[in-house]
Amino acid sequence: MIYNQNKVEILRQRYPEGTRICVDSMDDYCPIESGTCCTVEFVDDAGTLHCKFDNGRTLGVIPDVDKFHKIDQEQTQTDEQTEEITETEDIEESEEMNISM
Template identity: 55%
Template sequence: MNKAEYYKKAYPIGTRIRLIHMDDPYSPIPDGMTGTVTSVDDMGTLHMKWDNGRSLGICPDADSFEIIRKEAE
């Protein structure tokens, strides 16, 4: 199983996530922000709908976050 397949199983659509920290120098999501996984692409990026209205994706290999609630598979 490659990373993208693993992330798709680990973070299914609808999973709620709390961001701990994002290393984006240009337009990061604030630490502590919560959001919902809307998709996982073939590169393994978790595409998010953040509760503040933004839609910036997170990279599990680079960004720190925790699962608040995982959707039933």
């Protein structure tokens, strides 16, 4: 699907570089699994969101064709903080095990 320049500019404002999105469903010959998240790298002149997925793939997401939702930045930050806490706990636990051995 190709959009007019006005629609493309709206998409670029709504999904600037670094925006996190999550795929709900994708109708493609080799689709990204539902629930997979990615980071928008850029929006091209046709309105396709070019993304780098957390699973290492890169693929264009097409608004109004693919189903996806924007991930709230606060949610992303909370998830990252939770990961950091878990990693810190894992490191501390590992260090305690090394000390006790």
